[in-house]
Amino acid sequence: MKRSPARLVIALSVAAVLAIFILYTSIAGAGTPQISPxxxxxxxxxxxxxxxxxxxxxxGNAHAGGMRFLLKDDHGTEPAxxxxxxxxxxxxxxxxxxxxxxxxxLRDGTFVxxxxxxxxxxxxxxxxxxxxx
Amino acid sequence: xxxxxxxxxxxxxxxVAYALVGGSFAAWKRRRRLALSAQNAxxxxxxxxxxxAIVLWIALWRRDxxxxxxxxxxxxxLPLGYALSAFWGGQExxxxxxxxxxxxxxxLAVWLNRRSRDLVxxxxxxxxxxxxxxxxxxxxxxxxxDTAAAPADGAGMVPSLQNPYMLAHPPMLYLGYVGxxxxxxxxxxxxxxxxxxxxxxVATRRWxxxxxxxLGVGQLLGAHWAYVEIGWGGYYAWDPVENAALMPWLxxxxxxxxxxxxxxxxxxxxxNVTLVAxxxxxxxxxxxxxxxGVISSIHSFSQxxxxxxxxxxxxxxxxxxxxxxxxxxxxxxxxxxxxxxxSREATFLYNNLLLVALxxxxxxxxxxxxxTQAVNGTTRSVSKPYYDFFLHSFGLPLLLLxxxxxxxxxxxxxxxxxxxxxxxxxxxxxxxxxxxxxxGLGSSLPGLLAYTFSAFVAASIALEFVRGRxxxxxxxxxxxRNRRRYGGYLVHAAVVLLAxxxxxxxxxxxxxxxxxxxxxxxxxxxxxxTYESLGTRQLQNAQQTSAVVDLSRGHSHIATLHPGKxxxxxxxxxxxxxxxxxxxxxxxDVYTIADGIAKNGTLDLKVLVKPLVNLVWAAGFVFxxxxxxxxxxxxxxxxxxxxxYAALPV
Numbered sequence: 001m002k003r004s005p006a007r008l009v010i011a012l013s014v015a016a017v018l019a020i021f022i023l024y025t026s027i028a029g030a031g032t033p034q035i036s037p038x039x040x041x042x043x044x045x046x047x048x049x050x051x052x053x054x055x056x057x058x059x060g061n062a063h064a065g066g067m068r069f070l071l072k073d074d075h076g077t078e079p080a081x082x083x084x085x086x087x088x089x090x091x092x093x094x095x096x097x098x099x100x101x102x103x104x105x106l107r108d109g110t111f112v113x114x115x116x117x118x119x120x121x122x123x124x125x126x127x128x129x130x131x132x133x
Numbered sequence: 134x135x136x137x138x139x140x141x142x143x144x145x146x147x148x149v150a151y152a153l154v155g156g157s158f159a160a161w162k163r164r165r166r167l168a169l170s171a172q173n174a175x176x177x178x179x180x181x182x183x184x185x186a187i188v189l190w191i192a193l194w195r196r197d198x199x200x201x202x203x204x205x206x207x208x209x210x211l212p213l214g215y216a217l218s219a220f221w222g223g224q225e226x227x228x229x230x231x232x233x234x235x236x237x238x239x240x241l242a243v244w245l246n247r248r249s250r251d252l253v254x255x256x257x258x259x260x261x262x263x264x265x266x267x268x269x270x271x272x273x274x275x276x277x278x279d280t281a282a283a284p285a286d287g288a289g290m291v292p293s294l295q296n297p298y299m300l301a302h303p304p305m306l307y308l309g310y311v312g313x314x315x316x317x318x319x320x321x322x323x324x325x326x327x328x329x330x331x332x333x334x335v336a337t338r339r340w341x342x343x344x345x346x347x348l349g350v351g352q353l354l355g356a357h358w359a360y361v362e363i364g365w366g367g368y369y370a371w372d373p374v375e376n377a378a379l380m381p382w383l384x385x386x387x388x389x390x391x392x393x394x395x396x397x398x399x400x401x402x403x404x405n406v407t408l409v410a411x412x413x414x415x416x417x418x419x420x421x422x423x424x425x426g427v428i429s430s431i432h433s434f435s436q437x438x439x440x441x442x443x444x445x446x447x448x449x450x451x452x453x454x455x456x457x458x459x460x461x462x463x464x465x466x467x468x469x470x471x472x473x474x475x476s477r478e479a480t481f482l483y484n485n486l487l488l489v490a491l492x493x494x495x496x497x498x499x500x501x502x503x504x505t506q507a508v509n510g511t512t513r514s515v516s517k518p519y520y521d522f523f524l525h526s527f528g529l530p531l532l533l534l535x536x537x538x539x540x541x542x543x544x545x546x547x548x549x550x551x552x553x554x555x556x557x558x559x560x561x562x563x564x565x566x567x568x569x570x571x572x573g574l575g576s577s578l579p580g581l582l583a584y585t586f587s588a589f590v591a592a593s594i595a596l597e598f599v600r601g602r603x604x605x606x607x608x609x610x611x612x613x614r615n616r617r618r619y620g621g622y623l624v625h626a627a628v629v630l631l632a633x634x635x636x637x638x639x640x641x642x643x644x645x646x647x648x649x650x651x652x653x654x655x656x657x658x659x660x661x662x663t664y665e666s667l668g669t670r671q672l673q674n675a676q677q678t679s680a681v682v683d684l685s686r687g688h689s690h691i692a693t694l695h696p697g698k699x700x701x702x703x704x705x706x707x708x709x710x711x712x713x714x715x716x717x718x719x720x721x722d723v724y725t726i727a728d729g730i731a732k733n734g735t736l737d738l739k740v741l742v743k744p745l746v747n748l749v750w751a752a753g754f755v756f757x758x759x760x761x762x763x764x765x766x767x768x769x770x771x772x773x774x775x776x777x778y779a780a781l782p783v
């Protein structure tokens with residue numbers, strides 16, 4: 001009976017160690033930065049998640065030679081645009097005007113996306129855009 | 134009509150506010166009649182909220198487009214079933230569903246416990262307080278009864294929501310999320326009343342179990358929905374919104390286990406009230422996540438003003454619970470202490486630590502983008518590798534514990550006895566592991582471990598049933614005699630099936646992608662898929678284009694698959710129609726996606742072979758069955774408990 005608090009302490013310290021472990025691994029190890037087209041230039045050659053809105057014409061075939069399109073900042077008005085080259089599955093909701101997230105690397109002015117990493121943000125699962133009502 | 138809805142909601146707000154204020158005063162001053170009227174106010178609030186809900190349903194049914202909500206979420210051509218399910222397709226309706234379920238649950242819980250006056254006295258105001266928040270939101274911030282000039286047609290429903298699962302998945306999740314309010318309210322009510330006993334646990338055990346079952350089933354339904362409808366070949370993506378439902382479920386799982394320790398041994402009292410508060414906070418946090426749009430998610434929701442309100446409410450709940458638990462710490466002293474690190478209590482404690490650690494690591498992953506944004510200005514996010522790492526490091530030990538825990542004696546177990554108990558399961562596990570390694574499944578270490586541990590757990594569960602049957606003579610009598618225990622084992626069996634299914638379909642899946650012309654074929658993992666032709670047909674509100682793909686193995690034809698795409702003109706978007714062949718040979722699926730269909734007939738076909746994936750869905754049925762067994766009323770046990778509490782000092 002007398003020894004049991006010590007054991008609880010052991011259990012709790014195990015929990016604490018785990019917590020530190022988590023903090024450590026996630027700060028030091030994991031995590032991909034989310035970047036918008038206007039600040040992409042500072043992350044040349046780095047693996048990032050590019051978040052933005054599709055603008056202009058979508059060209060090419062994602063299953064043969066790659067699909068090309070331009071991306072601008074979601075809420076930005078300045079003409080910061082990034083050329084994106086993508087191949088692999090294209091979500092149903094992908095088209096000009098949609099917000100997307102795509103993972104890849106900026107190489108020589110073109111954002112080369114990882115195949116299959118394109119994700120569209122569902123435009124309204126729960127909330128319609130309030131601005132137009 | 135809209136005026137009636139608004140009036141009903143205002144009335145609900147008044148009633149729950151009365152339950153909060155009047156109920157608190159009554160409990161404080163011990164005014165019995167006032168307390169009774171506060172209880173009745175909760176019952177009445179359910180009635181008025183039901184009226185509001187019926188008004189919305191009628192509007193949806195009539196496609197009354199003068200309701201802004203109806204116009205935004207339905208269209209004239211939308212089939213009736215989906216139009217009715219638009220109730221929870223939008224934010225305002227979802228909030229109304231929250232309030233409806235909350236008042237319904239509250240009314241029922243208070244009614245069932247009306248005889249235990251002292252127990253519900255402080256529970257009523259807590260329930261009322263939660264109700265006030267949601268009723269206030271519905272009346273003044275996000276009303277489903279706003280009206281405007283009716284447009285020619287509504288905006289329609291997002292195509293991927295037009296699926297039978299839309300009828301079941303959201304309500305199930307809500308029944309789960311909201312259900313966690315009841316144990317929270319009883320726990321807090323019990324603390325407010327300065328009770329130190331376990332009555333609140335007994336009163337809410339079935340509520341927790343019910344909420345937990347709904348939450349589990351809701352998630353599996355959502356997973357299956359994503360699997361058959363969204364068409365990316367998976368069922369869980371560690372998306373923040375999915376995690377939002379998983380976290381409270383994990384914490385509720387921990388709670389379900391640790392309350393047993395408090396019931397049997399009077400330990401872990403502080404821990405239990407903390408868990409129940411954490412589970413409730415996570416369910417509010419989940420609603421906040423899905424609504425506020427602060428974290429980008431594939432289910433993304435545009436920024437909405439209600440995020441701030443939820444954050445405020447969450448802050449109040451946290452301050453209230455932490456403060457109350459702190460003030461009542463002297464009441465929460467344990468009756469007994471942990472005697473040995475090898476005992477049932479200890480294994481429950483390990484299980485709890487692992488479950489909570491898993492939930493908190495997921496929480497960390499979810500809020501990580503916000504934290505990095507706040508700390509160094511760039512948003513960083515973690516993805517699948519992070520979550521997989523922690524799922525493996527916490528989930529696999531949990532799986533193993535599931536086989537060990539139930540067989541370890543209470544208080545103190547000897548290593549010698551343990552050796553005897555576990556000889557057979559351990560042997561089964563070793564043989565299984567060896568056989569799988571021989572069969573070449575060593576390609577994935579987590580997969581191999583998951584299977585080996587699953588074999589261990591399955592053997593120990595089977596052994597328990599065999600031993601029990603030998604003692605009682607029949608399985609039914611055995612289960613009837615201790616429903617909680619054997620219901621629990623069935624749920625454990627479901628988790629084993631789930632683990633096998635998840636490991637099989639993720640660690641051992643094969644994915645191939647190819648562009649095909651009509652007549653061309655591709656090979657995937659022993660299957661041959663031949664693209665034959667393309668066809669189109671008109672559905673009620675969509676145009677469907679689908680390919681005819683012949684599936685064969687060796688030289689024998691097995692099935693004809695029809696992967697395609699549907700175009701929804703009203704919603705101006707398309708949706709994937711995946712085509713799946715369930716292979717009884719390996720309990721897996723051949724999953725085909727028409728990634729692209731070109732005008733010249735070229736088909737970009739994506740094929741996933743997912744062995745054992747159907748066990749994931751089978752697990753759902755076993756899970757529900759096991760939960761039902763565990764929550765089925767048990768007269769013998771009820772009597773035993775009543776005697777126990779009669780003997781306890783109050």
